Amino acid sequence: MRRLWGRLSSVNVQKAVWGLEELGLAYERLEAGGAFGRVRDPDYVALNPNSLVPVMEEDGFVLWESNAILRYLARGHGAGSLWPEDPREAALVDQWLDWQATRFTPATRDAFWQTVRTPPERRDQATIDRSVAASEECAAILEAHLMGRPFMVGDRFTAADIAAGAAAHRWLHLDVPRTERPALRAWYERLRARPAVAVALPPLS
Incomplete structure (x- = not known):
């Protein structure tokens, strides 16, 4: 069970x-x-x-x-699918899981809480602006990495796409100004086409 x-x-x-x-x-x-x-x-x-x-x-x-x-x-x-068998590819999956947890999600946290879970009259714009700036740095890293790549590691979907994709889902749906990044957006749309996303990633709340 x-x-x-x-x-x-x-x-x-x-x-x-x-x-x-x-x-x-x-x-x-x-x-x-x-x-x-x-x-x-x-x-x-x-x-x-x-x-x-x-x-x-x-x-x-x-x-x-x-x-x-x-x-x-x-x-x-998911050995050989969500988790690569090649040790270097597996290490890269680990790298991006750690990056999501230590950089990307923390960067978006304040903007998310302020714009989604805080009433408008109680929002702190300076806090939002700092979070958006930090999130844009992370989005730029993703954009550069994903240029010419279909997924985060190798040529197939892995656990790295789950971790980074969940964080990107939050970032891309915040009601804040952001730079449009074509490679990031195309990757996110590839992820959205997966049936599991309909269950795992509801609208922000």
């Missing part, structure tokens, strides 16, 4: 759901976090002492941290 705890409005939960859907793995998703609460309950803290989502349970095995979950799924069930 595989269970995933977390609300689908979380970009971190989206990555785990996307991985599960791409691999065709059976799972039950249980709402937690945000308005759903649960993450401070003792039984949840016993699963994840950080009180964050997502958490995956699989036959008594418990795993938290979204990219750890994505790596586990991709290595265990």
Whole structure:
């Protein structure tokens, strides 16, 4: 039995759901976090002492941290597809998963919270502007990397596209000014055509 705890409005939960859907793995998703609460309950803290989502349970095995979950799924069930067999390509997937977690998603966080989850009268434009500037730097890195490439690593879809794609989904749907980047946009549209995206990436909320 595989269970995933977390609300689908979380970009971190989206990555785990996307991985599960791409691999065709059976799972039950249980709402937690945000308005759903649960993450401070003792039984949840016993699963994840950080009180964050997502958490995956699989036959008594418990795993938290979204990219750890994505790596586990991709290595265990997607070797040769979501996770490359070539060690250098696998290292590049790891590189982009770390970049998404340490650079891209943190860059977009304030702009997302201010424009999506904060009432207009309480928004801080300076905070939004700083976040947009940092996000544009990350988008420029993606644009340069994706020129002439169909996907993040090699010539096929991998876990790197899931991690970066979930972050790009958030960035590209924020109501903020941004530079149009054709290679990034074309890559994102390729990702949107995948059936798993319809489940994993809902409108921002």
